[in-house]
Amino acid sequence: MEFIDIFLHTEKHLGAFLQAYGTWIYVLLFMIIFMETGLVITPFLPGDSLLFAVGALSASVAGLNIWILLPLLIAAAIIGNMVNYSLGRWMGPKVFHQGNKWFKQEHLMKAHGFYEKHGGRAIVLTRFAPIIRTFVPFVAGIGAMDYRKFLFFNIVGGVAWVVLFVVGGYFMGNIPIVKKNFEIVIILIIVVSLLPVFFEAWKGWRERKKT
Numbered sequence: 470m471e472f473i474d475i476f477l478h479t480e481k482h483l484g485a486f487l488q489a490y491g492t493w494i495y496v497l498l499f500m501i502i503f504m505e506t507g508l509v510i511t512p513f514l515p516g517d518s519l520l521f522a523v524g525a526l527s528a529s530v531a532g533l534n535i536w537i538l539l540p541l542l543i544a545a546a547i548i549g550n551m552v553n554y555s556l557g558r559w560m561g562p563k564v565f566h567q568g569n570k571w572f573k574q575e576h577l578m579k580a581h582g583f584y585e586k587h588g589g590r591a592i593v594l595t596r597f598a599p600i601i602r603t604f605v606p607f608v609a610g611i612g613a614m615d616y617r618k619f620l621f622f623n624i625v626g627g628v629a630w631v632v633l634f635v636v637g638g639y640f641m642g643n644i645p646i647v648k649k650n651f652e653i654v655i656i657l658i659i660v661v662s663l664l665p666v667f668f669e670a671w672k673g674w675r676e677r678k679k680t
Contacts, residue, residue, distance in 0.1 A: 483522055487532050495537065498523060499545045502631075505603060507549030509556070512603035518655040520634035525642020527635075535639055539631065546627035550592075550606040554619055557610025588614045589622040596626035598663050634658075 487494045498519070505514035520542065527533040588609055595605045609619055641647055647654050 483519075483526055484530065487526070487530065491532060494533070495541060498538070499541055502542050502545035503549040503552075505549070506546050506606070507552040509553065509603060509607050512600040516599055516602070517597070517634055517658050520631060521638035521642060521655070521658055522651075524635040524638025524640075525648075526638075528639045529643050535635065539635060542635065543628055543631045546596075546631055547624055550623045550627065551620070553603070553606040554610040554614075554616075554623075557607040558613060560611065588612075589618060592619065592622040593626040593629070596630040599659055 483494065486497060490497075501514055501519060502516065504511045505516045523533065523538060523542075524535065527535040527538055591605055592609065595602045606619070606623070642651075
């Protein structure tokens with residue numbers, strides 16, 4: 470329940486941390502976004518809800534500056550994905566090798582083909598999908614997606630994700646009806662964030678059914 474409470478009342482926990490530790494909150498926020506996007510073992514950390522809450526706080530609390538937050542969190546999101554990709558690229562050949570019954574090289578080739586064809590769209594869209602976004606760059610690395618292509622869409626997705634939620638929180642987070650129903654808003658954000666992924670999955674299923 471405490472873990473769920475951190476997700477649903479992110480803004481309260483951030484406010485308490487800001488009062489206790491001041492500017493160290495910037496380090497905390499950078500690390501949370503970096504770990505949520507950069508480490509496969511931490512997909513449970515808050516992402517969308519945290520960015521929205523941070524934007525709302527920066528509009529009403531003197532200790533948070535949105536012009537510091539935006540480049541800082543964009544950097545965290547981009548660097549996190551780069552680390553995740555590098556880990557996947559390093560692990561791929563070690564895991565997918567001849568003689569491995571569970572991780573076959575043909576699976577690696579299929580992953581490579583997918584990311585060369587659809588990787589850019591996947592990297593950008595899944596930025597807005599909790600949990601999924603943590604695994605996509607890792608699998609892109611395993612599939613040896615072209616790094617320049619990955620980097621370009623990584624930057625596009627990272628900038629769009631952070632700016633949309635932080636700026637959205639800045640302008641909407643302190644509207645009375647939003648502030649009063651902040652928990653519901655956070656849940657709606659998570660649900661809406663998953664819609665593009667479900668839509669793409671549905672399109673893929675329809676295309677496979679036709680062929």
